[in-house]
Amino acid sequence: MIRSVRNPLIQAVRRLHRSSGRLDQGRLLLEGTHLLQEALGLGLRPELVLATPDWLSRHGALSQQLPDSSRLRTASPEVLAAAATTRHPDGVLLTLAVADLPTPAAGASPPDFVLALDRLQDPGNLGTLLRTALAAGVERVWLAEGADPLQPKVLRASSGAALALPIERMTAPELLSRLAGAQACGVQLVAAMVPEVAGEVRPYWELDWCRPTVLLLGNEGAGLAPELARLADRWVTIPHSPAVESLNVAAAAALLLLERPRQAHGRPGP
Ligand SMILES: C[S@@+](CC[C@H](N)C(=O)[O-])C[C@H]1O[C@@H](n2cnc3c(N)ncnc32)[C@H](O)[C@@H]1O
Numbered sequence: 294m295i296r297s298v299r300n301p302l303i304q305a306v307r308r309l310h311r312s313s314g315r316l317d318q319g320r321l322l323l324e325g326t327h328l329l330q331e332a333l334g335l336g337l338r339p340e341l342v343l344a345t346p347d348w349l350s351r352h353g354a355l356s357q358q359l360p361d362s363s364r365l366r367t368a369s370p371e372v373l374a375a376a377a378t379t380r381h382p383d384g385v386l387l388t389l390a391v392a393d394l395p396t397p398a399a400g401a402s403p404p405d406f407v408l409a410l411d412r413l414q415d416p417g418n419l420g421t422l423l424r425t426a427l428a429a430g431v432e433r434v435w436l437a438e439g440a441d442p443l444q445p446k447v448l449r450a451s452s453g454a455a456l457a458l459p460i461e462r463m464t465a466p467e468l469l470s471r472l473a474g475a476q477a478c479g480v481q482l483v484a485a486m487v488p489e490v491a492g493e494v495r496p497y498w499e500l501d502w503c504r505p506t507v508l509l510l511g512n513e514g515a516g517l518a519p520e521l522a523r524l525a526d527r528w529v530t531i532p533h534s535p536a537v538e539s540l541n542v543a544a545a546a547a548l549l550l551l552e553r554p555r556q557a558h559g560r561p562g563p
Contacts, residue, residue: 331453348384420450
């Protein structure tokens with residue numbers, strides 16, 4: 294049992310709290326029983342599982358499901374708490390190789406449903422958005438800069454959806470060219486705009502969401518970058534009272550993303 298926070302394994306896990314550590318090691322840190330279950334359910338192979346003796350005695354069946362390649366170590370509650378980012382860890386954490394996560398198939402046909410996010414800052418918003426995206430049938434997520442999707446807060450808020458979705462992080466110019474490429478393949482680019490924006494902005498329910506679509510959402514403070522908004526083919530809004538300037542980006546995304554399965558419901562298949 295590991296009883297010292299100076300243990301090199303614990304030091305290496307602690308470095309995964311930071312983006313630079315995740316990049317150096319090519320690993321990410323997941324915390325809690327739920328994320329362990331999600332990871333195993335997705336067929337991902339934890340490299341290291343660190344658990345307290347108490348957690349192990351309560352979750353014998355789950356620990357039996359670990360692949361042979363996983364290294365299971367016990368740690369005292371104090372050491373586990375030091376290795377975790379949460380205040381009250383539930384007794385288990387694990388590491389995964391980033392290379393194990395889903396990636397879009399090389400040479401894949403044009404995407405049917407993509408969520409593109411412009412410099413999303415808040416990890417809670419990003420995690421919530423990813424969870425809704427998975428629920429709505431989004432196939433790929435394109436992130437222009439912003440919060441690191443592999444940070445523990447995003448992983449927790451996404452309830453594991455960040456592990457299931459192919460997520461690509463890129464620079465703003467890279468997103469622009471990715472969008473132009475999708476557009477050239479006949480995919481409609483739909484920009485979500487706050488209500489008071491002038492121009493050809495339509496209520497979101499008027500759009501045909503069943504066409505191949507990229508939905509673009511903007512940064513919490515600045516909104517969508519003008520060059521991204523200009524590139525769009527369609528501009529949609531969720532009308533609401535002028536008492537507020539805009540909705541929270543994750544709240545807006547829930548309505549917009551789930552409009553597609555709503556419209557598809559009852560339509561004959563392809
Ligand atoms: C908090 S808002 C940004 C507000 C910012 N001051 C602006 O002018 O765009 C973040 C993003 O959420 C989306 N959003 C927020 N409210 C919306 C609404 N009512 N309809 C459609 N999208 C909305 C937009 O994509 C927006 O860029």
